[in-house]
Amino acid sequence: MAIRASRRIADVVAFVFATAATAFGLVWLTWILWMTFRQGAAALTPSLFTQMTPPPGSSGGIFNALYGSAVMILLAVVIGTPVGVAAGTYLAEHGRHTRLAAAVSFINDILLSAPSIVIGLFIYELVVRRAGHFSGFAGALSLAIILLPIVVRTTQESLLLIPDTMREAGFALGLPRWRVTRQILYKAAMSAILTGILLGIARIAGETAPLLFTALNNQFWSANLNAPLANLPVVIFQYAMSPYDEWHTLAWAGAFVLTAFVLLLNILVRLIARKGKQG
Amino acid sequence: MNRPFFALPALALLAACGSSGGNEAANSSGAQITGAGSTFVYPVLSAWAADYRNQNGTAVNYQSIGSGGGIAQVEAGTVDFGATDQPLQSDELAKNNLAQFPVIVGGIVPVVNIAGVDAGKLKLTGPILADIYQGKIKNWNDPAIVRLNPGVNLPSAAIAAVHRSDGSGTTFNFTHYLSQVSPAWKAGPGEGKTVNWTGGVGGKGNEGVAGYVKQLPNSLGYVEYAYVVQNKMSYALVQNAAGQFVAPSADSFAAAAGTADWKNAQDFNLVMTNAPGANAYPIAASTFILVPKQPKDKAKSNAVIAFFKYAIEKGQGQATKLDYVPLPADLVKQIEDYISQNVK
Amino acid sequence: MNATAAKILEAPRPKKSGAGADRTFELITSGAAWFVLVLLAGIALSMAWGGRLAFKTFGWRFITSPDWDAVGGHFGALVPIYGTLVTSAIALIIAVPVSIGIALFLTDIAPRWTRGPIAIAIELLAAIPSIIYGMWGLFVFAPFMAAHVEPWLSDHLGGKAVIGPLFSGPPIGIGMLTAGIVLGIMVIPFIAAVAREVFSAVPAPLRESAVALGSTRWEVLRHVTLPYTRSAMIGAIFLGLGRALGETMAVTFVLGNAHDLSASLLMPSNSIAAAIANEFTEADTDLYRSSLIALGFLLFVVTFMVLSIAKLLLLRVNKQMGRTH
Numbered sequence: 042m043a044i045r046a047s048r049r050i051a052d053v054v055a056f057v058f059a060t061a062a063t064a065f066g067l068v069w070l071t072w073i074l075w076m077t078f079r080q081g082a083a084a085l086t087p088s089l090f091t092q093m094t095p096p097p098g099s100s101g102g103i104f105n106a107l108y109g110s111a112v113m114i115l116l117a118v119v120i121g122t123p124v125g126v127a128a129g130t131y132l133a134e135h136g137r138h139t140r141l142a143a144a145v146s147f148i149n150d151i152l153l154s155a156p157s158i159v160i161g162l163f164i165y166e167l168v169v170r171r172a173g174h175f176s177g178f179a180g181a182l183s184l185a186i187i188l189l190p191i192v193v194r195t196t197q198e199s200l201l202l203i204p205d206t207m208r209e210a211g212f213a214l215g216l217p218r219w220r221v222t223r224q225i226l227y228k229a230a231m232s233a234i235l236t237g238i239l240l241g242i243a244r245i246a247g248e249t250a251p252l253l254f255t256a257l258n259n260q261f262w263s264a265n266l267n268a269p270l271a272n273l274p275v276v277i278f279q280y281a282m283s284p285y286d287e288w289h290t291l292a293w294a295g296a297f298v299l300t301a302f303v304l305l306l307n308i309l310v311r312l313i314a315r316k317g318k319q320g
Numbered sequence: 321m322n323r324p325f326f327a328l329p330a331l332a333l334l335a336a337c338g339s340s341g342g343n344e345a346a347n348s349s350g351a352q353i354t355g356a357g358s359t360f361v362y363p364v365l366s367a368w369a370a371d372y373r374n375q376n377g378t379a380v381n382y383q384s385i386g387s388g389g390g391i392a393q394v395e396a397g398t399v400d401f402g403a404t405d406q407p408l409q410s411d412e413l414a415k416n417n418l419a420q421f422p423v424i425v426g427g428i429v430p431v432v433n434i435a436g437v438d439a440g441k442l443k444l445t446g447p448i449l450a451d452i453y454q455g456k457i458k459n460w461n462d463p464a465i466v467r468l469n470p471g472v473n474l475p476s477a478a479i480a481a482v483h484r485s486d487g488s489g490t491t492f493n494f495t496h497y498l499s500q501v502s503p504a505w506k507a508g509p510g511e512g513k514t515v516n517w518t519g520g521v522g523g524k525g526n527e528g529v530a531g532y533v534k535q536l537p538n539s540l541g542y543v544e545y546a547y548v549v550q551n552k553m554s555y556a557l558v559q560n561a562a563g564q565f566v567a568p569s570a571d572s573f574a575a576a577a578g579t580a581d582w583k584n585a586q587d588f589n590l591v592m593t594n595a596p597g598a599n600a601y602p603i604a605a606s607t608f609i610l611v612p613k614q615p616k617d618k619a620k621s622n623a624v625i626a627f628f629k630y631a632i633e634k635g636q637g638q639a640t641k642l643d644y645v646p647l648p649a650d651l652v653k654q655i656e657d658y659i660s661q662n663v664k
Numbered sequence: 665m666n667a668t669a670a671k672i673l674e675a676p677r678p679k680k681s682g683a684g685a686d687r688t689f690e691l692i693t694s695g696a697a698w699f700v701l702v703l704l705a706g707i708a709l710s711m712a713w714g715g716r717l718a719f720k721t722f723g724w725r726f727i728t729s730p731d732w733d734a735v736g737g738h739f740g741a742l743v744p745i746y747g748t749l750v751t752s753a754i755a756l757i758i759a760v761p762v763s764i765g766i767a768l769f770l771t772d773i774a775p776r777w778t779r780g781p782i783a784i785a786i787e788l789l790a791a792i793p794s795i796i797y798g799m800w801g802l803f804v805f806a807p808f809m810a811a812h813v814e815p816w817l818s819d820h821l822g823g824k825a826v827i828g829p830l831f832s833g834p835p836i837g838i839g840m841l842t843a844g845i846v847l848g849i850m851v852i853p854f855i856a857a858v859a860r861e862v863f864s865a866v867p868a869p870l871r872e873s874a875v876a877l878g879s880t881r882w883e884v885l886r887h888v889t890l891p892y893t894r895s896a897m898i899g900a901i902f903l904g905l906g907r908a909l910g911e912t913m914a915v916t917f918v919l920g921n922a923h924d925l926s927a928s929l930l931m932p933s934n935s936i937a938a939a940i941a942n943e944f945t946e947a948d949t950d951l952y953r954s955s956l957i958a959l960g961f962l963l964f965v966v967t968f969m970v971l972s973i974a975k976l977l978l979l980r981v982n983k984q985m986g987r988t989h
Contacts, residue, residue, distance in 0.1 A: 044878070044880070048880055048882075048883070049880070051880065051882045051883075052880035052881050052882045052883070054882070055768065055880075055881060055882035055885065056773060056881065056882075058761075058765050059765040059766070059768040059769040059772075059773055060765075060769055060773065061765070062761065062762040062763075062764075062765025062766050062768075062769065063765065063766045063769040063770070063774075063782060063786075065762055065765075066762060066766055066785075066786050066789065066849075066852055066853075066856070067782070067785055067786075069789065069849045070785055070786075070788060070789050070792075072800075072804070073792060073796065073797070073800050074792075076800055076803075076804050077796060077799075077800065080803075124696050124699060125696075127692050127693045127695070127696035127697075128693065128696035128697045128699065128700055130693045130696075131690075131693035131694050131696060131697040132697060134693070135690050135693055135694065136693075136694065136697060141694070141697060141698075142697065144701065145697045145698075145700050145701055147972075147975055147979075148700055148701055148704050149700050150971070150975050151704070151968060151971045151972060151975065152700070152703070152704060154903065154906050154907055154910075154967070154971050155707075155910065155964070155967060155968075155971070156909070156910025156911075156912065156937055156963055156964070156967055157910070157912065158910070158912045158937045158940055158941060158960065158963075159707060159711065159910070159960050159963060159964045160707065162710075162711065162714070162940065162944070162957055162960045163706065163707045163710050163711070165944075166710045166713075166714050166957070167706075167710060186703065189700070189703075190700075193700065217683070217685060217686045218686045218689065218690075219685050219686050219688075219689035222689070243791060246793070247792075247793020247794065247795060247796070248793070249793075249794070249795045249912070249913045250912040250913060250937065250941055253941055253944070253945070254944050254945055257945075274793070274795050274913075277795055277799065278795060278798075278913070281798075281799050281802065281803070281917070282802075282917070289803075292799065293799070296795070296796050296799050299793060299795075299796065300792060300793070300796055303791055303792070303793060304788070304791065307788065307791050311784070
């Protein structure tokens, strides 16, 4: 019995639509990446990494911005990772079936998708207002708060993936809980937690909004964390919205560097994950 | 956790906190003073700052965030000086214990992005500008504009009017001028660092407005002339009080500034739009620097004063290169006397 | 009981120092967990506290007033709320069908060897920082819209009844429509990831029995997959909505920063996040600053509610699928 024409048409339409939708998504990806790389590659020169951000009308580089971003990301990782790993450990281990853990897990996932500009406002009220000035330290704090939920989630999930038999084996050997966690579980989950941190770094590297009123920006070289600190995303924002062609070039170059960094991290994460699965 | 994992970031952190000096100039680590405010003055201020840094190593870190932001930051004490194109009244200065003095004069110029219309070819008047920004004139080929520009090929496209989205001294001077020449504007949006704009696009800073006008076809904006020069934008001529269509230039700005009576302006509170004179540019304005009268950090305050002394005494070259008008010698003397009297 | 038996019975118990270290460890980890809760409460409280001046001054009118007058001191959240809602709505209208289509493609249509790479490519859309979307939007996409799409829209649809006002106005390229489209592209990977995961989790017997009864691919999707995954799909949509509401940089570049209530999608407008990003460092009065923080508080509350709904729905789905966490 042949299928009624309208049903076949509906099926073909769905097929075409699904294929078109996927092509749609891939077209945007290609367009965005292609334009970023094309515009950015044209602007790539060694001076990008050796000179500082210039005043309008002259050429320069983005070294101070790269440095500032690197320092704030590093500091954010130093602050956020221990807290995140500890909280994730609680959710997976001590607190596994407690109400506290359920609440924390819930709240953590909300923080994960919360608007980053609200976090910037929070740190502004808490730190910048009190101190009376903008600072790279405040910027790093806001990045740490954005990193935190990612690390918590990854730690929790990767610890939960470890079968309980490993824990029981440790207890059977007479190890106290903290040793079991530290010497057995963390070692087993290390690559997964590491990928979580790397993904978190990829996320905070591109965050602009929270830095707008915490670290602000600095056109000169400065390594002082207690003052406005240059950083890549705010420089890209400022330069892209300006009318100067030299600044536009630098903005595209910065966008290229940022995108390449984030993509490389993502590739690295997948390589580690694959190695982890094989091992 | 594995100890080596944390050693690396900790080392980097220590390294970051330890060093505080610069490395790209031959000068050793100098002082750093922070300022914020007017985007109107930013092109020449950043040129002065670059020269000054080469000269004696002091870094002037200026955030170009608009006059409103500059006033807020210096009143809150989060920067060492503020820059505003709208002078503060004496009572507000007294309330916040601030001293105020001008450093430069420039001009605000309407910029356009119309295919085929070159710089200086389009003629506009204050009332027409007011009507465009109020939405009463919607298209470029409106009879009022066509009448004024017989030879110019004006498209029938809608005008995309770009204004400032931030608190702007440039907006203040521009709207002050519009209030002077258009009663409808005065009764409507009025004057201020920001007004109730109807429609249009909001750009952040002079940079943002210039950026948008460069991007958007058939757009109109108002920016300080240095931005026009630096970005080779197409600008329109404006009719002045004497009825002449004066081209923006250091000379026409100077002609307008020459009519200003600085001697009788308390705390230099003076606005110079719609100046009389055949050659005067109708929308000229100055930028004022705000500094605390009794600064907490004396060294920083001295550094700020030293920088601006350098700017008004020796910065004429950079100013004229960008078509700003440096201050005349007697005004410079008046300012330096004021500073030594007021800033302790 | 002899001595050796007692020793054996005692052996497994941890030493005193072990117990102390264990307690410390538990304190540290539970403290960190509490910290997460305290953090959220802190954010909410500091936003509410910072916005109290605005709420006290304007009351409920804050939400309904379209004014935004920094000089006269009248602030109202209506325009930013409107812009946020409209751009997010456009984003979802684009992202939801596309994501379902992508999920269908990846679970049913694509050859198996292509599924991995294509899925990774779609996920890369989520990895691109939002400021890149913004730059690309301003320099590449907005001119494209202004030159090719918007004139067509205002010419052909601008004059029609009902939807006409939606598409009238000068084609400048930046505005709610462009911002909504860029947001939609950003949100696609989030919804598509969840959709793909739950589509492939539909039990094979369910799908196979539908096919055995003669269903076409579309009918399996419509009558089996979507109803089965309804909670998850709604959760995914709310997740995408939560992201779209809070997105700052992509929108700031292409929305136009105009505090204007306009019916036309081609006109510039403002969103809560873009307004805060653009104006916060220039807010020069306490009331201005408080109004912006109040906007932030509203955004936080709304995204909190949306994301909570999403999380609850997805938790229920996890329970359905037998996951315990």
